[in-house]
Amino acid sequence: MRRSQAIFAAVAASIAFAGFVGCRAEVEARAAGWDRLPPEAGIRMLAYTSEFVKIVPRDSGTLGAAKASKWLAQEIRRMGLEPRADTWTENTPFGPKTFCNIYVDIPGDTPSVVLFGSHYDTKAGIGEGFQGANDGGSSTGVLLALAEHLAERKPRLRHTVRFAFFDGEECFGDTYRDNDGLHGSRRMAAQFVRDRVEMPLVAAIVLDMVGDRDLKLEIPRNVTPWLARIALEEGAARPEAADASLASAIIIDDHLPFILGRFSAIDLIDFEYGSGPGRHDYWHTMEDSIDKISPDSLYKSGALALAMLARIEAGAGPPPEQQQPRPAAARNGAR
Ligand SMILES: [Zn+2]
Structure with a gap:
């Protein structure tokens, strides 16, 4: 030269x-500053929710449910992310039904997963045009906006973040049974049990009914204590995040299959949904419509979920005695 x-x-x-x-x-x-949502995120969440709940009905196995799953995949693709669909047929007390989970992974530096979950199906048999705006719609809108936020900001994260849109949360009959309800979350929890070594699940953070104007986010009793603790702490510390409180009861929701699979899991839910205190007259009725949903409530719920991810990224996790030892082979076998 x-x-x-x-x-x-x-x-x-x-x-x-x-x-x-x-x-x-x-x-x-x-x-x-990826762990804080921009002020307009609430409007985005409401826009996602409004568009989504126009797709009716979304009862599992219906044409509407298939349209809803396609719409979710399309929105995720529009963010530049790669959605995945898991379709399967399962026996229920009402005969075989087909379900479809939609999910997307935003890869981190390690294969360890922090999962955000929402169900997108609606309860069957409520009435024609039933929107399920809060029950199924609100958490779906929040998760889409959170995925979009991370896809745009591109923070370098230790954990892989999964956004999971569960089908079949609602039971077809009056009560949850082994083969009725929680179909999508049971399916995914079983997959994480199977892949426990290759893809360790650190936490499943499930949101449900998070858009009520009169938001009182609660943490049921049947959740993992360290996740409840960081939810309470972050809600109290961050003015932009929903202030959650401990509920007096347990609740059956999509976090449960993860708890039963011995994973850390939490449900953030406002189960008081009605025209007055103690009334639940908007829940599973035609009144569960988009006019009951507030962008501020969506924002606060999403901000809390994001703050929990930030805490986990910063090292929050189960106390040492609860950490499950990873098999020696896992260390070599992990990607
Ligand atoms: Zn429901």
Whole structure:
């Protein structure tokens, strides 16, 4: 190489390096403060929810449910992410039904997963045009906006973040049974049990009924204590996040199959949904419509979920005595 060439090469290299540094700085600037949602996120959440609940009915196995799953995949694809669909048929007390979970993984530095879950199906038999705006719609809108937020900000995370849209949360009959209700979450929890080594699930954070104007987010008794603790702490510490409180009762929801699978899991839910205190007259009735949903409530619920992810990223986890030892083979076998 001649001297002039060497100078040219050095200049070119320094320009390329400056470009690289500039690019990295840009990425870091975009990712900074990722754990706080921009003010307009509530409006995005409401827009997602409103569009989504126009797809009716969404009872599992119906044409509407199939449309809903396609719509979710399409929205996720629009964010530049790669949605996945898991379709299966299962026996229920009302005959075989087909279900479809939609999910998307945002890869982190490790295969350990923090999961956000929402069911997108609605209770069958409520009435024609039943929207399920809060019960099924609200948490779905929140999760879509959270996925979009992370896809745009691109923070470098330790954990892989999964957004899971469960089918078949609602039971077809009057009560939950082994083969009726929680179909989608049971399916995914079983997959995480099977892949416990390759894809360890750190936490499942389930949201349900999070859009009520009069939001009183609760944490049922049957959740994992360390997740309840960080939800309470983050809600109290962050003005933008919903202030959750401990409920007096347990609740059957999509977190339960993860608890039974011995994973850490929590449900964030406002089960008091009606025209007055103690009344549940909007729940599983035609009154569960989009006019009952507030962008502020959606925002606060989403902000709490995101703050919990930030705490887990910062090292929050189960106390040492509850940590499950990973088999030796796992360390080599993990990707
Ligand atoms: Zn329901």
